Amino acid sequence: MFPHFVGFSIVFFAILDTSLVLSKTDAPDVSALRVMYGSLNSPSQLTGWKSSGGDPCGQSWKGIKCSGSSVTEIRLSDLGLTGSMGYQLSSLTSVTYFDLSNNNLKGDIPYQLPPNTLHIDLSGNGFTGGVPYSISQMTDLKYLNLGQNQLSGQLSDMFGQLPKLTEMDLSSNSLSGNLPQSFGSLSSLTTLYLQNNQFTGPINVLANLSLDDLNVKNNQFTGWIPSELENINNLQTGGNSWSSGPAPPPPPGAPSAHASRHSTKGGKEGKRSALSGAVIAGIVLGILVVVAILIALLSRKSSSASSHYLDEVRLSQRRPFTPLSSQELSNDLRSDICKDYKELKSLDSSSAIDVRALQTSPSIGLKPPPSDRINSFNDAEFENRLKVKKSTSIRATCHSLADLQTATGNFATGRLLGEGSIGRVYRAKYADGKVLAVKKIDSSLFQRGELGNFTAIISNISKLHHPNIAELVGYCSEQGHNMLMYEYFRNGSLHEFLHLSDDYSKPLTWNTRVRIALGTARAVEYLHEGCSPSSVHKNIKSSNILLDMELNPHLSDCGLANFHQSTSQNLGVGYNAPECTKPSAYTMKSDVYSFGVVMLELLTGQMPFDSSKPRSEQSLVRWATPQLHDIDALAKMVDPALRGLYPPKSLSRFADVIALCVQLEPEFRPPMSEVVQALVRLVQRSSMNKRGEDLGASRRMDDFDY
Template identity: 80%
Template sequence: MVPHFNFSGLWIVLFVVVLTLTSTITTITLVHSKTNAPEVSALNIMYSSLNSPSKLDGWKSSGGDPCGDSWKGITCSGSSVTEIDLSDFGLSGSMGYQLSGLTSVTYFDMSKNNLKGDIPYQLPPNALHIDLSENGFTGGVPYSICLMKGLKYLNLAHNQLNGQLSDMFGQLPKLDELDLSFNTLSGNLPQSFKSLSSLSTLHLQNNQFTGSINALANLPLDDLNVANNQFTGWIPDELKEIKNIETGGNSWSSGPAPPPPPGQKSTRANRHSTKGAEKSGLNGVAIAGIVFGVLVALAIIIALISRRRTSPPSHFLDEERLSQRRPFTPLASQELSNDSRSEIHKDFRELKSTDSSSSIPVKGLQTSPSIGFKPPPSDRVKSFNNNEYVNHMNVKRSSSVHVTCYSLADLQTATGNFATGRLLGEGSIGRVYRAKYADGKVLAVKKIDSSFFQGMRGADFSESVSNISKLHHPNIAELVGYCSEQGQNMLVYEYFRNGSLHEFLHLSDDFSKPLTWNTRVRIALGTARAVEYLHEICSPSSVHKNIKSSNILLDTELNPCLSDCSLGTFHQHTSQNLGTGYNAPECTKPAAYSLKSDVYSFGVVMLELLTGRMPFDSSKPRLEQSLVRWATPQLHDIDALEKMVDPALRGLYPTKSVSRFADVIALCVQPEPEFRPPMSEVVEALVRLVQRSGMNPRGEDASASRRMDDYDY
């Protein structure tokens, strides 16, 4: 008999073997090509933000393996995404908010699509080539570009970008090609253009740039196009030697260019000064000019020495430097043009006159300034015209430090011997009491804990008083006086009847109504301006180290005033303010505070304004106790965001304004300090929010939100 074989069973066995081998091979492939998790997450968010287009084969809104599954437009090296090329795919929407997670991407091309909105503040941080041209992007050029030190190519042409260029080009030594053409960018070219030592191609045509192009004179350019702008002045001779240059459509000055200032050689002369001197030498007119210049310089030096001997020392800006500063206001109704800024400068006046009969120079204070001022970034002068605020929103100036020296007995009487009933609050470095005088004057007295002066010199307190007294800004609590007697050290401030932002948000009562959305934005912007003043106007920069809602006081119109400024000397001796929910992840000890940790703390305050929640609330479910951890993942989810908004607002807020507010928060509370924006950028973002929302700069709900008048105790 012929043996019978079961062929069907054999086929089943073979099928199982093949299936097993295929599965094993696939598993091995996945193991070796599994994409890094942060990059997968960033691409998932990007896909969703692009409205999940079907033409992006392989892409997913959650999970997936871009490298292993060969997602459309993605190039990998091992498990890292190195290139994203989605040019001319007809994409719409935006690119998402997590591009900073694409740390291995060096080539990023999203050109020739229909992308809208602002360019994300975060772009792939190590990119060498970025092309976002021919889209519909609005807003400004993101400041985070200054962090991309390896960037070689940047093309943002043919969009709808506007505003002025920030001074962001100082750390881009490898940038070879920059194209910003066909936008509506305005203002002068930033001086940091001078640092673009490798730039060979620069296209700025068809914008609204103004001023001169002298900043480009020394660049190694081979291709320059500045046509169809509003440039003025003369084209530097150095630029006329460029092979490809287009300069038409501007308002260039006619006639020969003026000579450089006395004692200063032109850029061209600097290049050839040695050869020129060897060939021509000095003629008699030049020698006479040099002699005359030396005599003038000597006269100026003698005048300065004489003035220094006869005039009191000044710790503040002189009139000329003051005229370069911009007024600070809590809200914006419209952006002023360059021509109208000069009118605003005329409005600078004293915030209040100094009464010599009741105000005396601080005893024991050093006469040399430890806090001065530096002019604000020249590339982002944004002022707002609102006559209602002219009188009390100007920056105070003074020729000397004058604060009242209060006696201990006087303050004891005014505070009822620092009675518990007069206690306003307790901070990380001491308690604050309410002092009331017979004439009705009310002040706030911060009594600094004596433990902070163990091992410290008495001069430290005097120096702190000196520093604080020099801070004059409409959104910073004004120092009225001080007391230093019998081991007691106190600071006396103006008193705010409306209390603090913390009280309004978290301790509301029958006498106060919820803050409206417009007022919350106004409080955020005013506070941001105060921090910007500390960070970017004061010289040296001042780190606050304790930004929180209880340190944001509200005046009768609910304008914010930041308190506890220039008390870093004391905060660095304590850790009591750590772990409250306001501190950045890197601040594990007081010495770790920085300008960027202040930005983080400010972002937490903005979260409070948005949600009405405290930074840390142990009464909440465990996953909701930390406000930042709970809120951050939801800030870019429209549906989740609506559920996060403070219920006290009862839905009375513009959705777009809330969304933009949340975008600013997301930038501020990032865990990595280097990715948090400077406060000037935060101010700009809030200003744009106000402008787009068309908010009324008046404090429309101030009267409705005031607390009861104070009663005697």
């Protein structure tokens, strides 16, 4: 009988173990909730929650509802919570109900919220900043409540892709400026609360919406209340500066669909019938003439213009855009996000980009095959390139908003390259083949009445001239839109080379990694010691190091440090120096630390923070630093993509520089000029030839030295 009992026990525990495994919550959801718990200051009222370990679905964490192994609802209202919501909300891909209303949460609303949410309620907190861009991608969103916070600035024109939104509450904030034109696209909206803000201008954009409940009280709206809104069941308009007297008549022949739906049998219908047949005939004839002219003009331009948008439209249909949340992404999300995210913001005036190839390539925006992607060059050529001085005659030119709307397809989703910490980046294509990356800065970052600051920012950025710094080529400041223009780099960022693996990628060789580090170090040295006044970058990370066709590095985001107001959303865990607990804590030595983290990425090929790894290995700096002076451990840390093809002494010296840069105490970190000199010595000692650069070589490179 005993053998039968043993067999039964084994089967029982196997079944039990299987059920436990099946009940465990998806790893990305667990990681995101742990981060949220810590960001909320680990409150005791969140019973069941844990900062490490735990199973939200299997252990019934307070306020969490699941379906299978996925978290689907987060209901944490009226709990007296403090702190913030964390930086990994975009990992919660199955969450459809997200409610943290009536708490004491502070700071900016994260740029990335759960991407597939239907119901968002963050009202009754102390959130500052603006409405996050990621909301514009939530095409299934039905309910949005951000009322009773401290949001400020103008609303971005970001509501054009929310066809299912039925109720929106932005009341009791400090939002300003005109209502965005994309409000007119909210075809399902029935309830809109905008009261107690500082909105200005007319509300005509709301005229054709199917509203039943509209409150615009206590703003600074002007003009007339559209007649189409007069039949709304619940309309509140007091406390504004409406114009007195009768409203001007609507344009001839342009009756409102909304008005016809809500009008009574008399009134407007009677007014329409008063038009004589001759007048109606004249109006119709005029419209036909205008339509004929437009068709003729469009037919002449369609063949050339349509080709500029074809590639982006196909790409947008093939995959949705996913904003980059931060470097703290789990492995199962990383590849998809890396493919979508290309924050291409830089210019190298000396790089030989083949414009004709960009114009005619059928796969614009995709990585070219390896043979077209990497051109190796020897050390002498590299040193010569670094010493070449760029022409300082380049000046940023002013572009009109109309031209940029044409070049970007009216900022179409298919033209979206990515979203950064201060705004979105679009690809602009012109008829002459010119391709630019347009950085559209979030208007909420500009305080009301301080547009002059943007002019000063343009002036400061235009003064930056260095072979390894992205230079500004254009700008636009119209109608509340502030944009910066840079040249578009097809090779993307260092982040993509190191962390994206696909059929077109070729691992960076050791020589190239050292040269990328040196070029980037020269750029930072120029900001710290070559500029007058000196400049702190505050945003050094691999996604801001762009690579030209010859893999020369170009540091982007230079001159934009003032925009980075929130350290928690600026670099993310893994890049921030330990002392950077608030924006004012950033110094040049903080930049040195972040650069050291980039060097660690180059050495190991690993992400600065990876929540999918064991806890002791999640932070790259904490895991790697104790091993940087251990020869045996160092050899095991090297990026496997190098396949052992590197000189050991060079690796050791490279690790020595990293160890200096990522020291905990800022005063012990070297200035960037010393970092540059150390890397220059590595290049000068190099005896690596092109045979050594070939990753297909069958021999190891232990006999080479730097």
